[in-house]
Amino acid sequence: MPDKPAATPGTRLTFWESMLRIPRQVVYLFIALAVIVPLFAPFVIRPTPSEPVVSLYNVIDSMPLERALVLSVDYTPDIEPELHPMTIVLLRHAFARRLKVGVLCLQIPGIGLADMAINQVVEEFNSRARTPQDSLRYGVDYIFWGFQTPLLTVLTGMGEDITKVFPVDANRTRTDSLPISREIRNYNNIGMVVSIAGSSLPLSWITYAQTVFGVKIGTGITAVSAADFYPYYSKTRQFSGLLAGMKGAAEYEQLVADGYPRSTAGLRRLATERMASQTTAHAAIMLLIIIGNVAFFATRKRKVKS
Amino acid sequence: MSHDPWVWVAAILTLAVFSFLYRENPFYRVAEHLVVGVANGYFITAEYHQILKPGLIDLIARGQLNIELVLSVLGALLGLLYVMRFFPKASWLVRIPIAITLGYGSGYAIPRGMDASVLRQVGGTLVTPSDFTHFPALMAQAGQQLAHWRIDQALLSVLNAFGQPIIMLGAIATVAYFYFSSERKGILKPLSTAGIVFIMLGFGASFGYTVMARISLLIGRFQFLFRDWLGLIH
Numbered sequence: 001m002p003d004k005p006a007a008t009p010g011t012r013l014t015f016w017e018s019m020l021r022i023p024r025q026v027v028y029l030f031i032a033l034a035v036i037v038p039l040f041a042p043f044v045i046r047p048t049p050s051e052p053v054v055s056l057y058n059v060i061d062s063m064p065l066e067r068a069l070v071l072s073v074d075y076t077p078d079i080e081p082e083l084h085p086m087t088i089v090l091l092r093h094a095f096a097r098r099l100k101v102g103v104l105c106l107q108i109p110g111i112g113l114a115d116m117a118i119n120q121v122v123e124e125f126n127s128r129a130r131t132p133q134d135s136l137r138y139g140v141d142y143i144f145w146g147f148q149t150p151l152l153t154v155l156t157g158m159g160e161d162i163t164k165v166f167p168v169d170a171n172r173t174r175t176d177s178l179p180i181s182r183e184i185r186n187y188n189n190i191g192m193v194v195s196i197a198g199s200s201l202p203l204s205w206i207t208y209a210q211t212v213f214g215v216k217i218g219t220g221i222t223a224v225s226a227a228d229f230y231p232y233y234s235k236t237r238q239f240s241g242l243l244a245g246m247k248g249a250a251e252y253e254q255l256v257a258d259g260y261p262r263s264t265a266g267l268r269r270l271a272t273e274r275m276a277s278q279t280t281a282h283a284a285i286m287l288l289i290i291i292g293n294v295a296f297f298a299t300r301k302r303k304v305k306s
Numbered sequence: 307m308s309h310d311p312w313v314w315v316a317a318i319l320t321l322a323v324f325s326f327l328y329r330e331n332p333f334y335r336v337a338e339h340l341v342v343g344v345a346n347g348y349f350i351t352a353e354y355h356q357i358l359k360p361g362l363i364d365l366i367a368r369g370q371l372n373i374e375l376v377l378s379v380l381g382a383l384l385g386l387l388y389v390m391r392f393f394p395k396a397s398w399l400v401r402i403p404i405a406i407t408l409g410y411g412s413g414y415a416i417p418r419g420m421d422a423s424v425l426r427q428v429g430g431t432l433v434t435p436s437d438f439t440h441f442p443a444l445m446a447q448a449g450q451q452l453a454h455w456r457i458d459q460a461l462l463s464v465l466n467a468f469g470q471p472i473i474m475l476g477a478i479a480t481v482a483y484f485y486f487s488s489e490r491k492g493i494l495k496p497l498s499t500a501g502i503v504f505i506m507l508g509f510g511a512s513f514g515y516t517v518m519a520r521i522s523l524l525i526g527r528f529q530f531l532f533r534d535w536l537g538l539i540h
Contacts, residue, residue, distance in 0.1 A: 025327070025328060028327050031521075031524075032524075032528075035521065035524055035525055035528055036528055036532070039525075039528060039529060039532055039533075039539055040532075040538070040539065078523070079519075079523065080526065081522050081523050081525060081526020081527070081529075082519060082522045082523065082526075108348065108349050108352045108353070108356075109345075109348075111352060111356075146356055147352060147356045147357075148356070148357070149353075149357060152410075152411060152414060152415070156414075167360055167361075168360045170356075172355075172360070203422070203423070206422050207415065207418045207419050207421075207422040207423070208414075208418060210422070211418045211421050211422045212418065222519050223515040223516070223518040223519035223522065224512075224515055224516050224519040225515075226515045227508065227511045227512045227515055231427060231430065232427075234430070234469075234473070235430040235431075235470070235473070236426045236427065236429065236430040238422065238426060244515070245515065245518050245519055245522060246518070246522040246525075247518065274522070274525045274526070274529065277521075277525045277528075278518065278521055278522065278525060281521040281524070281525075282517070282518070282521070285517055285521075
């Protein structure tokens, strides 16, 4: 809010002056209501996928089955509402296509969140499996490598031998004893790495994995950092696709729902169901910005006249 | 309402953090300190179980002398030199691991960073004839969209048609704005003014995205409170 005009004792505030003196707690309450009401009375928003989202979807959707999708889950619980839906929908897409999937973490807080996402999606698919062959098996169809450091060693080492970078997986099982390790040996067997992060880690994937080994990189990022990452997509195509914030996740959910209706029918679309609240909150903020500006200019005009 | 005690803990802590919106209070302080403590504990245990134990302790416990063990022990010894900072007489030893990490990191990062973040990005701002391949089609598309009163779509098509020259102009104008070595007159004056416009557009986009990000987090918390904790939303 702009600086509050000082109230002169004994004078009544005009409507616009009182608008500039709204307590911040009232503003918070207004925004909270704008978010909460659509949670109770949701309305359907069908996201229109934007070009970077479609591009990411197309790369994963056209990836040869002998190539694996690797997800680098590097976000903290505080930004989980934005990025977790991306991890879930990317796993759903990969498993719906029966792609091999490897998940790793370059930041410690990602371990628990990645584990949660894998368990959820594997459970979703296995509860619908009709035959044992339809089921997703750990160490055969997917692997969770867990956390490893330092960054430089991990990103470059994966170009040679992943089992040396991750000698044990997140469950302390020797990775060289798992069948999937014979199929995902290094970047040559990886169709794409999607870095889902709330930091600059996706750029590290570009710098070390793509520049040196030529592996395709996609990214899922928080909306805050989206403007910084777009230049790496727009013309240079260093990112093969990009999901920006909850909106990007909702768009991807729409593409997967349209592309794989049988595999994803009845599943919760976390980002999409939150978009109604997002829309009303944006409208509320725009309204506040307009009120604030009109009140500012209206009171300034009055001051100049007086 | 949830019967999971951990959901209750999370909900109470969420409310404690939200209470800061009213004003600073002891509930918020407790939650803040708890986050710091728990995060540190979690980081230390995860580092131990994921890195130190399989990478060093298990190798030593196995007792097989091989190159993997030698390299791991050597790395651990180098790492231990960081502790020398606490001993004033031997604190100079800390320079050894710092020098190795810095030298290795810089040597590896600078050429690749230059390639990925400078050369490729500069290349991305250049205008080439191929950038105009779709120009007639995009303009025709814009015309059709305008005829159907889809003004936003038409505007997007026009921007796409002129996208690359706009990016090039934006890059040059923004760099010109930050050029302080001569007085702003002649061509530099309108360029730097255009630079401000591009910078403001960038800030506007960032602000819009920031609002979206923060609201997303708020939605996530409210959904947790009303769905997972209170069970009011299904």
